[in-house]
Amino acid sequence: MEPSALKRSRADISNPTSDEELIALAKVGDNDAFRVLVKRYQNQVASTVIGMLGDSSETDDVGQETFVRFHRALTDFRGESGLGTYLTRIAINLSLNELKRRRRRRNFFVSDDQVVVENVEAKSDGLGFEEKEMINRSLKALQPDHRAVIVLRLIDGYSTRETAEILKLPLGTVLSRLARAQDRLRSIMEPYYRGAR
Amino acid sequence: MKKRDIELLYRSLDDDLNPGEQAELEQALSLSAEFRAEQERLLKIREGLSTQEHQFDPFFDARVMQRIASSSRSASMVNLIESLHLMFRRALLVGSVAGLLLLTLNFVDGGEISLRAAFGMSAQETVYVMQTPLESVME
Numbered sequence: 223m224e225p226s227a228l229k230r231s232r233a234d235i236s237n238p239t240s241d242e243e244l245i246a247l248a249k250v251g252d253n254d255a256f257r258v259l260v261k262r263y264q265n266q267v268a269s270t271v272i273g274m275l276g277d278s279s280e281t282d283d284v285g286q287e288t289f290v291r292f293h294r295a296l297t298d299f300r301g302e303s304g305l306g307t308y309l310t311r312i313a314i315n316l317s318l319n320e321l322k323r324r325r326r327r328r329n330f331f332v333s334d335d336q337v338v339v340e341n342v343e344a345k346s347d348g349l350g351f352e353e354k355e356m357i358n359r360s361l362k363a364l365q366p367d368h369r370a371v372i373v374l375r376l377i378d379g380y381s382t383r384e385t386a387e388i389l390k391l392p393l394g395t396v397l398s399r400l401a402r403a404q405d406r407l408r409s410i411m412e413p414y415y416r417g418a419r
Numbered sequence: 420m421k422k423r424d425i426e427l428l429y430r431s432l433d434d435d436l437n438p439g440e441q442a443e444l445e446q447a448l449s450l451s452a453e454f455r456a457e458q459e460r461l462l463k464i465r466e467g468l469s470t471q472e473h474q475f476d477p478f479f480d481a482r483v484m485q486r487i488a489s490s491s492r493s494a495s496m497v498n499l500i501e502s503l504h505l506m507f508r509r510a511l512l513v514g515s516v517a518g519l520l521l522l523t524l525n526f527v528d529g530g531e532i533s534l535r536a537a538f539g540m541s542a543q544e545t546v547y548v549m550q551t552p553l554e555s556v557m558e
Contacts, residue, residue, distance in 0.1 A: 253484060253487075256484070256487075257480050257483075257484055260479070260480040260483050260484070261480050264474075264475055264479050264480065265473070265474055267475075268473040268474050268475045268479075269471065269472075269473045271473075272473035273471065273473065277473075281475070282475055282476060282479070282482070285475050285479065285483075286479075286482055286483050286486050289483045289487075290483070290486055290487055290490060293487050294490075353463070353467060354467050354470075354471070357464055357467035357468060358471075360464075361468070372468065375433065376465055376468040376469055377468050377469065377471050379469065382433045382434060397429075397430065397433060397434055400429065400433050401426065401429040401430070401433075404429055404461060404464070404465075405425070405429075407464050408457070408460060408461060408464065411460065411464060415460050
């Protein structure tokens with residue numbers, strides 16, 4: 223299992239009640255049961271939202287809204303897809319909307335031009351904090367559609383097929399976006415790696 | 420580095436390569452140190468992404484529950500306003516129909532549509548009502 227897939231499966235297991243039982247209780251108004259679901263899935267939603275939006279002031283708001291939307295849709299939730307996938311779908315759509323809003327406001331917190339990778343000290347051995355920071359910065363330079371496939375596939379650890387289902391895209395489109403996004407990441411990171419030699 | 424090799428490299432990580440493509444990729448890797456370095460960089464980037472740990476600020480669950488509670492309250496208020504709106508709309512509709520019916524009945528009965536006919540007032544009373552300022556009635 224990939225590390226990110228492991229991360230996804232590492233939901234809060236301190237409460238042995240299954241998702242289905244908690245959802246059934248939440249449907250009849252049990253807020254404590256819903257709260258357990260929030261605790262169980264908040265890190266997974268954080269991974270998607272922060273991956274998409276960066277560590278910005280809106281992430282908490284988008285994360286909260288993800289669970290509020292789920293709460294509103296509780297009666298319609300039939301569990302055809304797993305709860306994690308369902309929440310990820312809401313989170314990714316809300317994040318894409320937030321990115322569109324930012325674009326309209328013309329205040330992207332980072333743009334392609336602002337991605338500076340040369341001035342961070344490069345380390346050739348292992349993945350240090352700086353390298354992860356650089357990767358994060360590079361991620362923010364991707365177009366939202368490309369960022370979404372990278373976040374779902376590589377950060378959240380969904381398979382290519384699951385990523386396609388979440389984004390409601392053909393598999394081929396996901397593969398080509400993944401390739402283009404990784405190509406872009408590679409080219410942004412190139413000066414950093416050149417410095418590490 | 421050939422574009423085709425890079426394409427195969429990406430696909431090998433996210434999709435299945437057929438045996439011929441797999442062999443092609445392995446050969447390209449064995450022939451080029453630059454391509455192997457490229458593969459290593461790509462794997463590092465992927466590792467960097469897959470090992471990210473993100474969390475919301477503490478007490479996130481409490482904030483969510485608070486937001487749900489406040490959105491439920493505002494939803495109740497919206498429901499109340501909608502109910503009132505619906506109720507008054509019905510009352511207005513019923514009143515209008517009743518007024519129209521009354522005027523029609525008066526017209527059939529008295530052959531005219533007027534305030535006098537509608538309210539069953541005499542001609543003298545109608546003149547008095549029309550000529551008396553509202554302020555003096557209020558006093």
